[in-house]
Amino acid sequence: MIKVVAKSKIKEGKIDKYVELTEELINKTREEDKNISYKLFQDLENPNILTFIEEWEDKEGLDKHMESEHFKKIVPMLSEYRIGEGEVNIYKEVN
């Protein structure tokens, strides 16, 4: 199992638009074969921080996701509403 944490800082006033755009991405990603979970979270102290926390059966599942039509269509649209690059970490479980 691998875990992904993808954290974005959203431009002022664009949170609703960003969340709306993620809906199709979330629904289609959850239908992918090797996806275990795919959820969007909002920071309690700073609502402009929106973070995907994802669980995949293996790295191959994640790679395939990043080649999917919904990923290639929606992720570039999301980047318009993000400040900077965002921060993505791909993890394996230690304990």
Add this chain to the structure above:
Amino acid sequence: MIKVVAKSKIKEGKIDKYVELTEELINKTREEDKNISYKLFQDLENPNILTFIEEWEDKEGLDKHMESEHFKKIVPMLSEYRIGEGEVNIYKEVN
């Protein structure tokens, strides 16, 4: 439900020691009433990045955890092996 992502960059050569120190913290935290899950992850590209991903029933459960004996004993010991402050986000679910 709230989610915590606590990311640390570990000093060179100190990963094993850090992981060893987290064991008691992990075991005791998992026994806490409002803890749903509490796991340690390692970044696939940069093994010096170690991150706790935690799930709590509510904010009260997390606050109580931070007042627990095991937290107050072990977390300051861990900070010796960390570069800088670490990065902690507390999240609520959006979707």
